[in-house]
Amino acid sequence: MLHVIMLQRSTVIETTKLVGQEVLLKGWVHGRRDMGKLGFIDLRDRSGMVQVVLVPAELSSRGQEAMKDLRSEYCVAVTGVVKPRGEKQINPDLPTGTIEVLAKDIEIYNPSKTPPFDLTSDTRAINEEVRLKYRYLDLRSERMQRNLVLRDRVAQFFRDFLHKNGFVEIETPYLTKGTPEGSREFLVPARLHQGKFYVLPQSPQQFKQLMMVAGMERYFQMARCFRDEDQRGDRQPEHTQFDLEMSFVEREDVMSLIEELYVELIKTVTPHKRIQQVPFPRLTYKEAMEKYGNDKPDLREDKNDPNVLAFAWVVDFPFFEKAEDGGWTYSHNPFSAPKPEHREWLMEKKNIGDILTTQYDIVLNGFEIGGGSIRNHEPDALKKVFEILGHSEEDIQEKFGHMLEAFSYGAPPHGGIGPGLDRLVMILTNEQNIREVIAFPKTGDARDLMMGAPSEIEEKRLREAHIQIKK
Amino acid sequence: MLHVIMLQRSTVIETTKLVGQEVLLKGWVHGRRDMGKLGFIDLRDRSGMVQVVLVPAELSSRGQEAMKDLRSEYCVAVTGVVKPRGEKQINPDLPTGTIEVLAKDIEIYNPSKTPPFDLTSDTRAINEEVRLKYRYLDLRSERMQRNLVLRDRVAQFFRDFLHKNGFVEIETPYLTKGTPEGSREFLVPARLHQGKFYVLPQSPQQFKQLMMVAGMERYFQMARCFRDEDQRGDRQPEHTQFDLEMSFVEREDVMSLIEELYVELIKTVTPHKRIQQVPFPRLTYKEAMEKYGNDKPDLREDKNDPNVLAFAWVVDFPFFEKAEDGGWTYSHNPFSAPKPEHREWLMEKKNIGDILTTQYDIVLNGFEIGGGSIRNHEPDALKKVFEILGHSEEDIQEKFGHMLEAFSYGAPPHGGIGPGLDRLVMILTNEQNIREVIAFPKTGDARDLMMGAPSEIEEKRLREAHIQIKK
Numbered sequence: 052m053l054h055v056i057m058l059q060r061s062t063v064i065e066t067t068k069l070v071g072q073e074v075l076l077k078g079w080v081h082g083r084r085d086m087g088k089l090g091f092i093d094l095r096d097r098s099g100m101v102q103v104v105l106v107p108a109e110l111s112s113r114g115q116e117a118m119k120d121l122r123s124e125y126c127v128a129v130t131g132v133v134k135p136r137g138e139k140q141i142n143p144d145l146p147t148g149t150i151e152v153l154a155k156d157i158e159i160y161n162p163s164k165t166p167p168f169d170l171t172s173d174t175r176a177i178n179e180e181v182r183l184k185y186r187y188l189d190l191r192s193e194r195m196q197r198n199l200v201l202r203d204r205v206a207q208f209f210r211d212f213l214h215k216n217g218f219v220e221i222e223t224p225y226l227t228k229g230t231p232e233g234s235r236e237f238l239v240p241a242r243l244h245q246g247k248f249y250v251l252p253q254s255p256q257q258f259k260q261l262m263m264v265a266g267m268e269r270y271f272q273m274a275r276c277f278r279d280e281d282q283r284g285d286r287q288p289e290h291t292q293f294d295l296e297m298s299f300v301e302r303e304d305v306m307s308l309i310e311e312l313y314v315e316l317i318k319t320v321t322p323h324k325r326i327q328q329v330p331f332p333r334l335t336y337k338e339a340m341e342k343y344g345n346d347k348p349d350l351r352e353d354k355n356d357p358n359v360l361a362f363a364w365v366v367d368f369p370f371f372e373k374a375e376d377g378g379w380t381y382s383h384n385p386f387s388a389p390k391p392e393h394r395e396w397l398m399e400k401k402n403i404g405d406i407l408t409t410q411y412d413i414v415l416n417g418f419e420i421g422g423g424s425i426r427n428h429e430p431d432a433l434k435k436v437f438e439i440l441g442h443s444e445e446d447i448q449e450k451f452g453h454m455l456e457a458f459s460y461g462a463p464p465h466g467g468i469g470p471g472l473d474r475l476v477m478i479l480t481n482e483q484n485i486r487e488v489i490a491f492p493k494t495g496d497a498r499d500l501m502m503g504a505p506s507e508i509e510e511k512r513l514r515e516a517h518i519q520i521k522k
Numbered sequence: 523m524l525h526v527i528m529l530q531r532s533t534v535i536e537t538t539k540l541v542g543q544e545v546l547l548k549g550w551v552h553g554r555r556d557m558g559k560l561g562f563i564d565l566r567d568r569s570g571m572v573q574v575v576l577v578p579a580e581l582s583s584r585g586q587e588a589m590k591d592l593r594s595e596y597c598v599a600v601t602g603v604v605k606p607r608g609e610k611q612i613n614p615d616l617p618t619g620t621i622e623v624l625a626k627d628i629e630i631y632n633p634s635k636t637p638p639f640d641l642t643s644d645t646r647a648i649n650e651e652v653r654l655k656y657r658y659l660d661l662r663s664e665r666m667q668r669n670l671v672l673r674d675r676v677a678q679f680f681r682d683f684l685h686k687n688g689f690v691e692i693e694t695p696y697l698t699k700g701t702p703e704g705s706r707e708f709l710v711p712a713r714l715h716q717g718k719f720y721v722l723p724q725s726p727q728q729f730k731q732l733m734m735v736a737g738m739e740r741y742f743q744m745a746r747c748f749r750d751e752d753q754r755g756d757r758q759p760e761h762t763q764f765d766l767e768m769s770f771v772e773r774e775d776v777m778s779l780i781e782e783l784y785v786e787l788i789k790t791v792t793p794h795k796r797i798q799q800v801p802f803p804r805l806t807y808k809e810a811m812e813k814y815g816n817d818k819p820d821l822r823e824d825k826n827d828p829n830v831l832a833f834a835w836v837v838d839f840p841f842f843e844k845a846e847d848g849g850w851t852y853s854h855n856p857f858s859a860p861k862p863e864h865r866e867w868l869m870e871k872k873n874i875g876d877i878l879t880t881q882y883d884i885v886l887n888g889f890e891i892g893g894g895s896i897r898n899h900e901p902d903a904l905k906k907v908f909e910i911l912g913h914s915e916e917d918i919q920e921k922f923g924h925m926l927e928a929f930s931y932g933a934p935p936h937g938g939i940g941p942g943l944d945r946l947v948m949i950l951t952n953e954q955n956i957r958e959v960i961a962f963p964k965t966g967d968a969r970d971l972m973m974g975a976p977s978e979i980e981e982k983r984l985r986e987a988h989i990q991i992k993k
Contacts, residue, residue, distance in 0.1 A: 060770060077770045079737060079932055097739045126932035128770075161899060163932035187928050190736035199738070203691045210678070220674045221961050225696065225722075225746055226708070226759055226968075228975035237697070238987050239708050239722070241976035242750055243968050246991045248979045251696075251710070257973070258962060265661035266550060267670070268568045275696055275746075279713055288697055299531060299548045299599075428632060453972060457658050461550055461597035461634035490692050491729060497697075497714050501924060502728070504699035505712035508719045516709055518989045520717045 058130065064098035067147055069133045074152065076101070077160075079191070080125045082171060090118055094129060094152075097196065102142075102151040103129055109153055117157035124163035124170070124188075130156040175487070184500040186491055198488045202476045204320050206273060209293045209470070212312050218269040218295060223258035225251055225275065230450075234278040237288070240516040251277035254469060256386065257454060259296040260426055263465040264457045271295035273472070287473070287485065288497050292421070296467030302409050302425050305466050306364060309413065309421070312470075313362060321479050327351065327361040331413075335367040349417030357481050363414045370397075370408040371439060378441045379403060383410045385436050386454075387424035388466075397435050413470070420475050423468025430458040529601065535569035538618055540604045545623065547572070548631075550662070551596045553642060561589055565600060565623075568667060572618040574600055574625050581625060588628035595634035595641070595659075601627040646958070655971040657962055669959045673947045675791050677744055680764045680941070683783050689740040689766060694729035696722055696746065701921075705749040708759070711987040722748035725940060727857060728925060730767040731897055734936040735928045742766035744943070758944070758956065759968050763892070767938030773880050773896050776937050777835060780884065780892070783941075784833060792950050798822065798832040802884075806838040820888030828952050834885045841868075841879040842910060849912045850874060854881045856907050857925075858895035859937075868906050880937070891946050894939025901929040 058075040066074060078096035085091075090105035105118050121127070131152040142148030166188050168177045174192050182189040189195060210220065229236045229250035236250040252258075254276045262270040274294040280286060297305060310331055317324050332350065339346050346368075350361040370389050374380040381387075389397045393406045409425040427433040434455060437447045447455070473485040486492040493499050513519060529546035537545060549567030556562075561576035576589050592598070602623040613619030637659050639648045645663050653660040660666060681691065700707050700721035707721040723729075725747045733741040745765040751757060768776060781802055788795050803821065810817045817839075821832040841860055845851040852858075860868045864877045880896040898904045905926060908918045918926070944956040957963040964970050984990055 077934070079934075095737070097737060124932040126934045160935055161929070161932050164930050166931060185931075187732045187735040188931060190733075190738070196738065199692055200690055206691065207681070207685065210681070214678065219671055220677065221670055222746070222762060224760060224962050224964070224970065226748070226964075226975065227970060228973040228977050229979070235713075235983075235986070237710050237720075238979060238983065238989075239710055239976075240989075241968065242706075243752075244976050246978060247976035249708075249976045250979075261658045261972070262661075262961070264658040266566070266568060267661070267667065275693070277697070281714075289695060291693060453974065458632070459635050460637060460656075460659060461595040461632050463548070463597045464631055490733070491695050493695070493697070497712065499695065499698060501732070502699040503924065504697065505710075505715050505718035505720045506699050507717060508700070508709060508721075512706075512709065514992065515706070517992050518709075518711075519992045521985065521988050521990045 060128075062098040063094060063096045063101045064146060066101050066133050066152060067150055070135055070150055071133065073130065073132050073155070076103075076129045076131070076152065078127070080121055080123055080127060080163075082123060083121060090121075092121060094127070095191075099146055101147040102145075103131060104134075104151050104153050105157075106153065109155060111156040114154060114157040117159050120159065120162065121157070122163065122165075124166055124191075126160040126163070128158040128160065129154050179486075180494070180500060183486075183492070183494060186501045190490065195487070198476070198480050198482065199490060201320070201480055202472070202488055205316065205476055205479065206293075206472060208316050208320050209271075209312070209472075210273070212315060213269075213271045213293075213295065216269070216308065218271045219267060220272055221262060221267065221270050222272060223252075223255040223262075223274070225277075227252050227258075230257065234280050237277050237279045240518050242516050245517040253278055254292065255294050256384070259294055259467060260386065260454070260465065261457055263296055263298045263426075263428075264460065264462045266298075266463075268298045268463075269296075274469075276469075287489065287492055290485075291472040292469040293472065294467070294469045296465055298463040298465045300425070300464070300466050302366075302411060302466065305423060305425070305468055306411055309468055309470065310362075313413075317360060324358045324360050324479065327359050331362040331364055333364045333366060336365055336369070337367065339365050346412065347414045347417060347419045350414075351416055359416075360478070361416055365412045365414055366410070367407045368410045368412075369404065370406040370436075371403050373404070379439050381436070381440060383408060383422065384424055385440065386426050386433070388427040388432070394432065397432060397439075400435060400439055403439055409466070411468070413468075415475065416478055418474045418478065420478075421468055421470035423466065425464070425466035428458055428462040428464050430455045430462075433458065531599075533569040534565060534567045534572045535617060537572050537604050537623060538621055541606055541621055542604065544601065544603050544626070546599060546601050547574075547623065548599045549597070551592055551594055551598060551634075553594060554592060561592075563592060565598070566662075570617055573613075573616075573622040574602060575605075575622050576625050576628075582627040585625060585628040588630050591630065591633065592628070593634065593636075595637055595662075597631040597634070599629040599631065600625050650957075651965070651971060654957075654963070654965060657972045661961065666958070669947070669951050669953065670961060672791070672951055673943070673959055676787065676947055676950065677764075677943060679787050679791050680742075680783070680943075681744070683786060684740075684742045684764075684766065687740070687779065689742045690738060691743055692733060692738065692741050693743060694723075694726040694733075694745070696748075698723050698729075701728065705751055708748050708750045711989050713987050716988040724749055725763065726765050727855070730765055730938060731857065731925070731936065732928055734767055734769045734897075734899075735931065735933045737769075737934075739769045739934075740767075745940075747940075758960065758963055761956075762943040763940040764943065765938070765940045767936055769934040769936045771896070771935070771937050773837075773882060773937065776894060776896070776939055777882055780939055780941065781833075781835075784884075788831060795829050795831050795950065798830055802833040802835055804835045804837060807836055807840070808838065810836050817883065818885045818888060818890045821885075822887055830887075831949070832887055836883045836885055837881070838878045839881045839883075840875065841877040841907075842874050844875070850910050852907070852911065854879060854893065855895055856911060857897050857904070859898040859903070865903065868903060868910075871906060871910055874910055882939070884939075884941070886946065887949055889945045889949065891949075892939055892941035894937065896935070896937035899929055899933045899935050901926045901933075904929065 061074045081093035081095040083092045092103045094103045131154040226249040239249040241247045272294045371379040387408045390407045396402045412422040476488040477485045532545045552564035552566040554563045563574045565574045602625040697720040710720040712718045842850040858879045861878045867873045883893040947959040948956045
């Protein structure tokens, strides 16, 4: 059987073009049926599935031994000859349903214990804690593989589109300083600096603005963002966004570029989906609240059509909101610019509740899938925002001094947006939960059941990091 | 001047094709010279630089006011007419040296304080702490912008090449569980689980192997890797690698794919570079140590030629090394497979010091730029490694139980590599330090001087994370 070694591997899907030829296939036993002395296995690889016929008399002695052992999820190499199926045996539901492979030799790479759940049915019906613990088995299902492949295609489309439009992808640090505003952040003790901490960024907001100060003009990054918030169905401690920022632009420039991006994305990656309305409808925050009672309305006319996509923009949010303590807080992002016609109110700190921000949110089928704004690039005007938010002069210098300093060296007008990847891919795959489109998600209480994270850490390592557990 | 508003922005480099036309340029004042009533500014944007001539009589009244103020690094919009230069005024060193722009109007977007260092000369001569504090100014230099753009092109080439070869990019978590082996890891206290911690991954090693168990067959990821080690010149607390893994492969498959990747990369992205020898020479660890005294030899025949690239592979490393405590430790990666001919020695735990690993390192001009191996996909054999390393049965189950469990469900033979991005781009840009090719690097003692990280954190936030500082 020396010739076996010389054969190059074919993928399962290629077999239909190799009728009459000897092929070497590698993959997993998806299922097995026996009929008397004959055996049939469905052999699965990333490309699909094919029927392999096991006839002892046709098999090498190693193959005959293997035939006795073979069970579901065994990892094997099969050498065999591709045969056309008889008219009646053709399976129109299977892309390889016109052929089968008569096995000559089988090598078992690795046996498999019985999986804790059935991989051949829809795993969404399985208890999710079990799925997450054995995620490497759950990901073997065709649906999960398709979801991850689509996620990659969406990401690659974003990258190609942005590169074509003159953007440069630039990585920014994950060990950084916290923003005292916004969501709760994860802390990372600094071993080399006792009593000090890095934080994991909620987004690259400050870095991307500093990139504009640096004259990069068009930056993007597929960025991981970290938020230590109590988890909800569509929240994870880490999520991914296509963070981008542009110089010398107004609101309309960013919105039209992003609209073009989504329209082209759908055409290219999920052409079976239909965008309900182009250009995307635009609602003011006030209209959205009055008409739909929320600021991410689901505008689909036919909610039963799984292939309709109702994009919309929501704009003209109030910049400031009354805080619980009676002072002012910001509605979206303190680094945003107010609408140009409200700049004077900001500078004079009057009509504060009426100042509108340049914020634009993009909404799809009732989910917010991204948000951004034109930024406040004038240090004096930005300082007014922090004053309205109740920060003392000293506080402003300590927390935002580096940004105000940066903006005093000829910062350009700039703006951007951060389209999320998780929710978008969830909608495009018709899934109900972002965990279905993330390879290794965490549970609702932020545990990784497969790896066993978070976990206890040896005393010695805590000491090195200059921390101890507070009981 | 209403027509000004209607003009679309041109980039500086486009002006040479717009002679006689009115253009709108946006960018920064790179420098200014005055000759009597005439002024000249070099206007810089990401595309390059152009000379703008200021003649008061030609300028709008706003332009005349601006002309009085304009200084280096002011951010401006200039409207003007592109004029050919006289024969004698042509500057052959400047891509736009055949033309100049006679300004009609100037808008100052943002003034600039005097920068703390000269941005027009080679900033490598400047004190690095000052450069890092004002990184957003340092990045305005042509060299730094070119470095970041090349980094993006290299990354995009990797992605395109791997996609073409059937790889899927898949994101893995940054909040995970530690590997008790390897470098020191950064800790992240878990707010929802008192006394427990996530760690930031040294690499996606375990996840990428679990992806192979999951049947993804060809995975890659441009992954951030975190190591809390004492810093050296070419180390950073976070670095980037193109992590990849393939199923059903042997050492030769991975090495030849990666060799093709680097050869094509150089041809495409830095065609002015010359690879000294293709196929890349291969050295055993023993040969490298005997002949060069180290395992990442610089094989360049002409070390004065800045455009020569001497790639090489180093293979056949010992799997185990004697540890300080007299036991065994591993040289590279405990998850590697031994060379096939030494598998029996591993299973019988004999000739331990002579067992060679399937590890392959790729070396370029004296730097290790990537390393990988064929993995040990058989749970019994992997367990032998941990036994040799001195782990108790209980210890093995606690620390590696999830991997051994995963491998018992038909794990395929697999292997991979993790080509680093930082050092590669450093070499391709002829830089001496990886900080020159990272947008926002940290100092030797892991501080971010621009953001002020790490920093002190309010008591309240430490309490939420269930930790306190150990004095």
